Amino acid sequence: MNETAETAAGETSHFEVSRRAVLAGGAASVGISAIPSVAEGAAPMAQQPPAMAVTFKVNGKAQALMLDTRTTLLDALRDHIGLMGTKKGCDHGQCGACTVLVNGTRINSCLSLAVMHEGDAVTTIEGLGTPEQLHPMQAAFVKHDGFQCGYCTPGQICSAVAVLEEIRAGIPSHVQGDVGTAPEMSLPEMRERMSGNICRCGAYSNIAEAMAEVAGVRIAETHGAQSNAGAEA
Structure with missing residues (x-):
């Protein structure tokens, strides 16, 4: 091999090595650029709620x-x-x-x-009460079967206790004819005030009976008052 050929071969070999290095470096740079930085990829520190x-x-x-x-x-x-x-x-x-x-x-x-x-x-x-000493409303719910599955019963009883106090305190309702007069302890009043308590089992009539007993009124009397009011109207 003459000097010219050796020189050319050396240059070619040098070029190929440089080319490989460039390709390898380019591939590495692509991989690095594809990896998000630690600051970007790290999840933000969870802050404790106030x-x-x-x-x-x-x-x-x-x-x-x-x-x-x-x-x-x-x-x-x-x-x-x-x-x-x-x-x-x-x-x-x-x-x-x-x-x-x-x-x-x-x-x-x-x-x-x-x-x-x-x-x-x-x-x-x-x-409100204990198993040994029930609140009167709790006892009335038991007596009149004012529940079936029982899931809504705690809310029903708490509401029923408050409803009777609302009526006694003279707080008006939507079914009260004259808000300037004291509301009556009647079935329509109790039903209206209990309308926000849902019983999906449908024990509403039994709940009303329990409330009426605690209130000291008879369901028959409240039905009669409602019928008389309708007749007068």
């Missing part, structure tokens, strides 16, 4: 909790205090299964944030 301390009484016992500010009173009662009597039904305030009493007034606990109740007195179905 929490707030709240203290209120439940069935006469003080409860001091540190809660996510989004926690409903219903979830606080069930998940943080362990009172499972109050039921979660629709979770939209449309069925009444979660009804509890707050400072004597009934509310849908699924629609109320727990942190809104600082200093309040909450009464659940567990606080």
